Amino acid sequence: MSYFITLEGGEGSGKTTALAKLAERLTADGFEVVTTREPGGIEIAEKIREVILDRTHTAMDARTEALLYAAARRQHLVERVLPALQAGKIVLCDRFVDSSLAYQGHARGLGLDNVLAINEFAIEGHMPELTLYFDVNPKTGLARIDLDQGREFNRLDEESLAFHYKVREGYLLLLGRYPERMQLINAENELDEVVADAYEALQRFLAEKQ
DSSP: OEEEEEEEESSSHHHHHHHHHHHHHHHHHTOOOEEEEESOOOOOHHHHHHHHHOOOOOTOOOHHHHHHHHHHHHIIIIIIIIIHHHHOOEEEEEOHHHHIIIIIIHHHHHHHHHHHHHHHHHHOOOOEEEEEEEEEHHHHHHHHHOOTSSOOOOGGGSSSSHHHHHHHHHHHHHHHTTTTTTEEEEETSSSHHHHHHHHHHHHHHHHOOO
């Protein structure tokens, strides 16, 4: 029983913390779970992540950024995600293609279909079966980041508030485009409530599959 499930959301949405808690619950339910993240998850992709998110790389072109994400995604997919799925495990991944569509496709203005084409080449049809989108007002998300001293602060965190609103707008467009795959989780709530809502969505998905 293998399923590819992704968590998406803007900066400070809490999805990364929620992912760890969801993995604990699924493991307690008897599932074999692999957790990972993008960009990163494996050595090559982590090195690409360092290049993308380096705060000094302010001159990075939007298309370069999109191509680097797709390259990291490809390596991560073949080295981490697919082997876990082939071993019958549930893969919980922090970000995947939808991040590129929202950030580079919409917020950077490259176009959803253009960025999707790059990523279709990279992933060869391996899309997640379920995507939980953690929706939060960018002002709320960025305020949370300011309070979290232990969190990685990267180049995207330094973008304007208008950029982050465009990211959220992009995600909401994707919800309308992929309603059969994507589910909205209200990330404005307290973390325990957010995790409970996400876990309920996972349970519904697994029940339908079984």
